[in-house]
Amino acid sequence: MVPSIKSKKQLQTRVRKIRGQMNALETALAEGRECAVILQQIAAVRGAVNGLMTEVMDGHIRERLTAEGLSSEGRIDEAEKISCLLRSYLK
Numbered sequence: 023m024v025p026s027i028k029s030k031k032q033l034q035t036r037v038r039k040i041r042g043q044m045n046a047l048e049t050a051l052a053e054g055r056e057c058a059v060i061l062q063q064i065a066a067v068r069g070a071v072n073g074l075m076t077e078v079m080d081g082h083i084r085e086r087l088t089a090e091g092l093s094s095e096g097r098i099d100e101a102e103k104i105s106c107l108l109r110s111y112l113k
Contacts, residue, residue, distance in 0.1 A: 029081060033074065040070045075111065082107075 047063040086100045 033077065036070065036074045036077070040067065040074065043067045043070055079108070079111070 043063065043066050047060065047067060050060050050063055083104055086104060087097060089096075089100075092100065
């Protein structure tokens with residue numbers, strides 16, 4: 023997937039936010055913060071990463087299945103590839 027300039031900027035913004043959350047997690051660990059605070063930060067990071075992955079997968083699926091000139095067989099082949107991709111990431 024080659025994201026559009028707009029979506030590329032949006033993805034980069036998400037990555038920067040995740041980096042900020044990771045830095046906050048690292049600080050919480052270094053400061054010996056309570057377990058509940060650390061777990062909350064880990065959950066926030068996990069949610070942000072899952073959101074990023076969902077956004078990238080969505081773009082990939084839309085791009086592959088709506089490609090111009092793709093035959094019915096081609097769409098079936100692309101759907102199978104996407105299915106394999108999803109299975110590997112959702113383990």
